[in-house]
Amino acid sequence: MSKVLRFEITDKCNLNCEMCWSTNWKHEDMEMNTIKKIIEDFSRHEKNGIVVLTSREPLLSKNFESTLDLCTKLGLDIKILTNGTLLNDHFCNIITSYNVSFVGISLHGNREKHDSIVNVKGAFQKTIDGIKKLNFYKQKNSKENLEIRITSVISKDLINSVDEIVNIASMLNVDIRLQHIMWHSEETKIKNKFVLKQEFNYDDNIIDGFPSKCPIDVAEIKELIRIFKYKAKEKNVDLQIYPNLTDAELCEWYADKSDVNIQNQKKFCDHCSTSIRLRANGKVSLCQYIDKEIGDLKVSNLDEVIYNNIEYKNICNKLENGELYPICYRCCHCRNDLLVENKKNYKI
Numbered sequence: 001m002s003k004v005l006r007f008e009i010t011d012k013c014n015l016n017c018e019m020c021w022s023t024n025w026k027h028e029d030m031e032m033n034t035i036k037k038i039i040e041d042f043s044r045h046e047k048n049g050i051v052v053l054t055s056r057e058p059l060l061s062k063n064f065e066s067t068l069d070l071c072t073k074l075g076l077d078i079k080i081l082t083n084g085t086l087l088n089d090h091f092c093n094i095i096t097s098y099n100v101s102f103v104g105i106s107l108h109g110n111r112e113k114h115d116s117i118v119n120v121k122g123a124f125q126k127t128i129d130g131i132k133k134l135n136f137y138k139q140k141n142s143k144e145n146l147e148i149r150i151t152s153v154i155s156k157d158l159i160n161s162v163d164e165i166v167n168i169a170s171m172l173n174v175d176i177r178l179q180h181i182m183w184h185s186e187e188t189k190i191k192n193k194f195v196l197k198q199e200f201n202y203d204d205n206i207i208d209g210f211p212s213k214c215p216i217d218v219a220e221i222k223e224l225i226r227i228f229k230y231k232a233k234e235k236n237v238d239l240q241i242y243p244n245l246t247d248a249e250l251c252e253w254y255a256d257k258s259d260v261n262i263q264n265q266k267k268f269c270d271h272c273s274t275s276i277r278l279r280a281n282g283k284v285s286l287c288q289y290i291d292k293e294i295g296d297l298k299v300s301n302l303d304e305v306i307y308n309n310i311e312y313k314n315i316c317n318k319l320e321n322g323e324l325y326p327i328c329y330r331c332c333h334c335r336n337d338l339l340v341e342n343k344k345n346y347k348i
């Protein structure tokens with residue numbers, strides 16, 4: 001299976017979402033000569049590979065268009081995750097002119113709720129305008145196969161926004177992905193830091209960016225999913241729930257107990273063996289949530305950092321065999337091999 005390059009071409013962001021783990025960034029763009037070197041190297045290894053532009057806000061990179069252009073020339077498939085606030089005519093036109101197959105746009109509630117979650121007044125309206133505009137350019141530039149999906153992270157108040165979000169999706173002819181919120185108790189945070197320090201001598205602070213309290217209780221989340229499914233069906237909107245948890249898993253994910261022993265779960269992670277997580281400073285991390293450095297693509301190449309790196313392969317093998325870290329328990333990439341549905345690989 002070919003690998004996905006999860007590429008942070010910038011670590012700038014114009015919002016400050018309350019649930020986002022993205023803290024401590026340097027606010028830098030990766031330079032185009034480095035992007036070019038890495039993307040060309042990647043395309044040599046992965047013919048028809050996938051590049052996901054994500055984390056933090058890719059549209060803020062001065063090299064956004066040049067990156068789309070380069071990936072398109074090399075035949076790579078591009079997927080973009082954005083908060084949608086910057087989707088003006090220029091960006092919508094270029095996104096629909098290059099090889100982009102998917103755009104996920106974050107919307108976490110109605111006007112009041114969304115603005116309060118992202119901590120920027122007026123963000124809701126900008127995102128709605130952005131979705132409309134992108135859809136307009138999708139038609140104008142005949143990009144019928146471009147998938148546009150509203151991505152909503154689960155929160156307690158989302159229940160009051162279901163109607164509005166589904167109506168917006170239906171009106172604008174886009175789909176929805178509902179994302180379970182990754183949160184971690186203080187106990188898990190401490191344990192995770194301890195385990196990563198022991199194993200890699202790595203001082204983790206990424207986990208501190210996640211909420212520490214269970215944001216919604218089990219009865220509410222079940223009701224939220226029931227209403228979302230009902231409304232989406234009624235309005236003919238496709239709804240993905242990510243990850244697609246069983247009832248039992250749902251109860252555990254949203255149980256407000258202080259800790260869960262991941263080693264007792266029949267779960268595994270193949271995300272690290274199928275993805276390369278590249279930071280704006282050129283460093284490759286184990287994954288988005290464990291910033292242990294695997295190598296530096298500014299000074300080395302993908303053969304050294306990924307393809308011939310025995311230490312990295314050993315970590316990936318352990319994860320594939322279910323030897324996970326405390327943070328993995330509530331990670332959207334952690335999967336249960338007993339569930340066929342969870343085997344669906346969304347690749348974004």
Ligand SMILES: C[S@@+](CC[C@H](N)C(=O)[O-])C[C@H]1O[C@@H](n2cnc3c(N)ncnc32)[C@H](O)[C@@H]1O
Pocket residue numbers: 013017019020021022054055056057058081082083104105106151152153179180181182183210211
């Ligand atoms: C880090 S963002 C990067 C892309 C872009 N800035 C955005 O907000 O869409 C990637 C995705 O993670 C989601 N996200 C942020 N915090 C989360 C959390 N604690 N649990 C689950 N998803 C989260 C965002 O809503 C977004 O869909």
Ligand code: SF4
Pocket residue numbers: 013014015016017020021022055056057083118
């Ligand atoms: S979720 Fe996206 S938009 Fe929100 S702060 Fe994080 S990176 Fe920025």
Ligand code: SF4
Pocket residue numbers: 268269270271272286287288289290319324325327328331332333334
């Ligand atoms: S399951 Fe664990 S190792 Fe895999 S992506 Fe999630 S946090 Fe990283």
